[in-house]
Amino acid sequence: MGKHLERELGRLKRQILALSAVVEESVQRAVDSIQNRDADLARHVIQADENIDQMEVDIEEECLKILALHQPVAIDLRFIVAVLKINNDLERIGDLAVNIAERALFLATRGRTAPFFDFQGMARLVQQMLKDSLDALVNIDPSLARKVCISDDEVDEMNRQMFKEAEEMFRQQPEGSDVLLHTLSISRHLERIADLATNIAEDVIYMAEGDIVRHQTEDFLAP
Numbered sequence: 001m002g003k004h005l006e007r008e009l010g011r012l013k014r015q016i017l018a019l020s021a022v023v024e025e026s027v028q029r030a031v032d033s034i035q036n037r038d039a040d041l042a043r044h045v046i047q048a049d050e051n052i053d054q055m056e057v058d059i060e061e062e063c064l065k066i067l068a069l070h071q072p073v074a075i076d077l078r079f080i081v082a083v084l085k086i087n088n089d090l091e092r093i094g095d096l097a098v099n100i101a102e103r104a105l106f107l108a109t110r111g112r113t114a115p116f117f118d119f120q121g122m123a124r125l126v127q128q129m130l131k132d133s134l135d136a137l138v139n140i141d142p143s144l145a146r147k148v149c150i151s152d153d154e155v156d157e158m159n160r161q162m163f164k165e166a167e168e169m170f171r172q173q174p175e176g177s178d179v180l181l182h183t184l185s186i187s188r189h190l191e192r193i194a195d196l197a198t199n200i201a202e203d204v205i206y207m208a209e210g211d212i213v214r215h216q217t218e219d220f221l222a223p
Helices: 003-035 039-070 074-108 119-139 142-172 174-209
Strands: none
Touching: 003 039, 003 074, 003 119, 039 074, 074 174, 119 142, 119 174, 142 174
16 A cells, blocks of 8 residues: 555545544434423524534545545545545434434423433433444444444343333323424434444444445354
8 A cells, every 4th residue: 555545545444433422422412402301502503503413514525536546446445435435424423413312402491391202211321322433433342342233132132111101191191292303303314323333333334344334243242
């Protein structure tokens, strides 16, 4: 690999890691804004999304420039392809953090009503998946990435259980449907963040090993 390409790949890695850090912080603040009914923090998350969008555009342009100028092959090409996909997933996670923050703005007007489902447990698991997927990216750790993929089933089950509980709540307390609908949205947004964290983990496996593991069995994903 030429020194010029090596420098540009190093810069690209720093860019994607910087975006990762910003997005992870945005999710954390969105979750905190729900837990604390903090409208100011929610507005901060929404305003910060413009920066995430610009970082995503800059990274995509950098990837395309490297592809056009250097025509990389083998592991370097896999790295750039993976970064393009991860870049898009990170931007989408940032959008979901905004969606959660928007729900927080509404709930802040309703006081500190307790969520009817295990929001903290679900949020904690989703944030851990995101953290692990980004740690796997930083360290190119396919074993940690596989752990993230397996954890996604647990989040899916929590989301399904939440919808079952919501159905019963609709019947018992129809007057609270507005809060309930916003809470359903929060659960769905968290579940989507978990899906995207799984996508990132799958791309780390591809980056490290060249294996495309989408749709694979749990046995194949096991460390």
